[in-house]
Amino acid sequence: MAVTLSLPSPPSPARRRRPLPGPQRASRQRLRSALIEARPVSVAKTKGRGSAGRGQYAMELTVETQAPAAAATAPLSIIPTDRADDMQAEVRALARAANATVYSPQLLAAKYASQPLKVLLRMMEIVTALGTFALKLAVDQRRGQLDQRKRQRAVELTKTLTRLGPTFVKIGQGLSTRPDICPPEYLEELAELQDALPTFPNEEAFGCIERELGMPLDSLYSAISAEPIAAASLGQVYKAQLKCSGRVVAIKVQRPGIEEAIGLDFYLLRGLGFLINKHVDFISTNVVALIDEFAKRVYQELNYVQEGQNARRFKKLYADKKEVLVPDIYWDYTSAKVLTMDWVNGVKLNEQEAIEKQGLKMLDLVNVGVQCSLRQLLEYGFFHADPHPGNLLATPEGKLAFIDFGMMSETPEEARSAIIGHVVHMVNRDYDAMARDYYALNFLTCDVDVSPIVPALRNFFDDALNSTVSELNFKTIVDGLGNVLYQYPFNVPAYYALILRSLTVLEGLALYADPNFKVLAASYPYFAKRLLTDPNPYLRDALVDLLFKDGRFRWNRLENLLVQGRKDKDFTTKEALQPVLKLLLGPDGEELRVLLVKEAVCVTEAIVLGTMIDAYKSIPDFMKGLINNGNTSGPFKLSDGEQARMLELRDRVLRIWSLLRSSDDFDPSLLQPILQVLEEPEARNLGGRVFGGITQRLAARLLQQVLRYRTTSAVHR
Numbered sequence: 001m002a003v004t005l006s007l008p009s010p011p012s013p014a015r016r017r018r019p020l021p022g023p024q025r026a027s028r029q030r031l032r033s034a035l036i037e038a039r040p041v042s043v044a045k046t047k048g049r050g051s052a053g054r055g056q057y058a059m060e061l062t063v064e065t066q067a068p069a070a071a072a073t074a075p076l077s078i079i080p081t082d083r084a085d086d087m088q089a090e091v092r093a094l095a096r097a098a099n100a101t102v103y104s105p106q107l108l109a110a111k112y113a114s115q116p117l118k119v120l121l122r123m124m125e126i127v128t129a130l131g132t133f134a135l136k137l138a139v140d141q142r143r144g145q146l147d148q149r150k151r152q153r154a155v156e157l158t159k160t161l162t163r164l165g166p167t168f169v170k171i172g173q174g175l176s177t178r179p180d181i182c183p184p185e186y187l188e189e190l191a192e193l194q195d196a197l198p199t200f201p202n203e204e205a206f207g208c209i210e211r212e213l214g215m216p217l218d219s220l221y222s223a224i225s226a227e228p229i230a231a232a233s234l235g236q237v238y239k240a241q242l243k244c245s246g247r248v249v250a251i252k253v254q255r256p257g258i259e260e261a262i263g264l265d266f267y268l269l270r271g272l273g274f275l276i277n278k279h280v281d282f283i284s285t286n287v288v289a290l291i292d293e294f295a296k297r298v299y300q301e302l303n304y305v306q307e308g309q310n311a312r313r314f315k316k317l318y319a320d321k322k323e324v325l326v327p328d329i330y331w332d333y334t335s336a337k338v339l340t341m342d343w344v345n346g347v348k349l350n351e352q353e354a355i356e357k358q359g360l361k362m363l364d365l366v367n368v369g370v371q372c373s374l375r376q377l378l379e380y381g382f383f384h385a386d387p388h389p390g391n392l393l394a395t396p397e398g399k400l401a402f403i404d405f406g407m408m409s410e411t412p413e414e415a416r417s418a419i420i421g422h423v424v425h426m427v428n429r430d431y432d433a434m435a436r437d438y439y440a441l442n443f444l445t446c447d448v449d450v451s452p453i454v455p456a457l458r459n460f461f462d463d464a465l466n467s468t469v470s471e472l473n474f475k476t477i478v479d480g481l482g483n484v485l486y487q488y489p490f491n492v493p494a495y496y497a498l499i500l501r502s503l504t505v506l507e508g509l510a511l512y513a514d515p516n517f518k519v520l521a522a523s524y525p526y527f528a529k530r531l532l533t534d535p536n537p538y539l540r541d542a543l544v545d546l547l548f549k550d551g552r553f554r555w556n557r558l559e560n561l562l563v564q565g566r567k568d569k570d571f572t573t574k575e576a577l578q579p580v581l582k583l584l585l586g587p588d589g590e591e592l593r594v595l596l597v598k599e600a601v602c603v604t605e606a607i608v609l610g611t612m613i614d615a616y617k618s619i620p621d622f623m624k625g626l627i628n629n630g631n632t633s634g635p636f637k638l639s640d641g642e643q644a645r646m647l648e649l650r651d652r653v654l655r656i657w658s659l660l661r662s663s664d665d666f667d668p669s670l671l672q673p674i675l676q677v678l679e680e681p682e683a684r685n686l687g688g689r690v691f692g693g694i695t696q697r698l699a700a701r702l703l704q705q706v707l708r709y710r711t712t713s714a715v716h717r
């Protein structure tokens with residue numbers, strides 16, 4: 001029975017409930033035990049939006065009917081009915097998270113500088129654990145048993161990273177998605193670090209929920225799973241049913257003592273970063289800045305209200321695509337250490353067999369992830385920086401669900417265009433422009449001379465680009481650029497490291513299903529669409545650089561862009577036409593107009609003469625003799641090579657026109673804005689120049705034919 005209830009103001013931390021006396025605590029425990037009734041069922045039988053992706057099975061909750069009197073005492077409201085209610089609930093959640101810890105290197109230094117023994121013991125623990133594992137690998141290699149003991153060592157590494165705590169679990173999670181770095185045995189074992197870590201006791205978790213939300217468990221939920229459905233580096237997840245609304249939700253509860261554990265590790269890592277910056281010459285990047293950026297993101301993950309806000313923003317920006325699913329947040333059940341969101345039914349993205357059993361294709365879902373990531377990185381700049389398989393689920397409906405929003409980052413606006421331009425310049429082998437891109441990407445300061453970098457880029461990419469761009473592996477490019485970065489005074493921004501992490505994780509996921517998958521091949525349609533449709537001046541210049549070279553228009557590049565751009569679902573012909581016209585007829589377009597006039601003349605000549613050549617070839621042989629007037633070479637004063645080039649140009653232009661016409665959204669009315677633009681004085685002047693050039697070219701061709709005809713007649717006489 002659903003009852004709408006008023007919601008009192010949430011208690012502040014200072015006013016939270018005092019510990020209950022023994023008898024009351026025992027009574028509360030009996031009530032809590034009655035709530036926890038759950039049994040495993042198969043995924044296929046689970047209804048609603050539950051998730052097998054957070055574990056290997058879903059949980060079917062046994063829910064007792066709520067009496068009206070009990071409902072009347074429930075202090076939390078049902079789901080907000082409008083945006084105003086939702087905003088008020090979010091404000092209350094923010095108040096509960098007012099004292100959330102934030103990353104401060106200065107506070108960590110002040111804290112641990114006075115605890116040298118604790119720091120030394122932790123350092124020895126890390127060195128001993130990792131050193132012992134490295135020694136075992138060295139012994140295995142010396143004895144020739146490295147391959148035979150891969151599984152054993154993979155299990156040991158997973159246990160070692162787990163024992164070392166959340167910071168090292170994060171490192172293991174990154175390795176678990178890199179089949180190009182780790183053998184399959186290591187990938188399988190390290191995958192356990194994504195959501196199958198050791199759990200902490202339910203008593204601690206349930207106590208945390210009650211302290212954070214300021215209410216007893218039986219007032220919040222009708223039922224809750226007996227054990228955690230999943231356990232990750234920073235917390236563990238339960239499945240529950242809200243008492244007020246009956247909604248099935250996922251509850252993420254933070255691990256106890258997590259702030260202390262990661263704080264000490266980051267203090268040690270920061271000290272290591274200072275040593276690297278001071279003594280390791282071949283690393284020019286500010287390692288301390290990178291560690292600080294990573295630590296800042298991890299500490300943000302500890303504030304679950306911030307994660308909820310990230311989820312809300314992510315959904316607003318990217319869940320407009322039907323292939324992407326983002327769960328809603330329940331703010332009245334959320335605090336700094338407790339996060340409540342919709343339960344999502346799905347399978348982890350690296351479980352290919354389970355995905356295919358649902359009639360889905362893993363590569364299709366990975367492609368959705370790639371396209372969504374490109375929008376994140378290059379359109380709005382707000383991106384998911386930790387897309388490992390535990391955070392990505394394939395739903396039975398074929399959607400890709402994002403369920404963890406703790407580690408997010410942003411790409412600066414200037415860098416978004418620069419990244420697209422950088423890819424275009426790479427395709428175009430314009431290494432001077434590639435080097436200049438590093439200014440816009442904030443890799444270099446403006447006082448650094450990029451000319452010495454150009455040969456290094458040319459040496460690497462000339463070899464790499466011998467294959468087509470679609471065959472390039474993302475890791476190959478990253479490694480190649482890494483070699484260049486080490487040689488020159490680059491300072492890699494922290495956001496760039498998180499972009500690399502995001503894309504390499506996605507490529508690693510795809511390699512599970514297809515060892516030949518290439519992120520760049522999947523990304524190129526998006527780049528092509530942005531180049532053809534985005535009015536950003538930086539991208540317009542990149543498009544001109546791509547299409548024009550040495551005073552000639554490269555029709556093959558335009559055709560390839562259209563072919564690739566049409567693969568993007570958001571590509572429209574109308575958008576592709578308008579920005580180009582604005583660029584062409586703008587005040588800075590004179591140089592481009594000169595090139596266009598020349599190209600328009602060549603294209604018109606190719607179409608006219610090409611049509612005449614085709615018509616000549618189609619007539620009977622006896623008529624050809626009359627037209628040739630005895631000349632065996634035919635009526636046209638063109639070499640075979642010139643004829644072939646002209647016909648190739650004509651055919652390519654006609655194919656491009658066919659591509660535009662065959663677009664789903666093509667309509668002749670789309671040309672109306674073009675006609676309006678052509679009425680402008682500059683456009684009429686351009687049209688006159690084109691017409692004059694065509695007339696002169698065709699007149700010259702006609703004069704050639706007339707003179708040739710007279711010469712041939714004189715010889716015959």
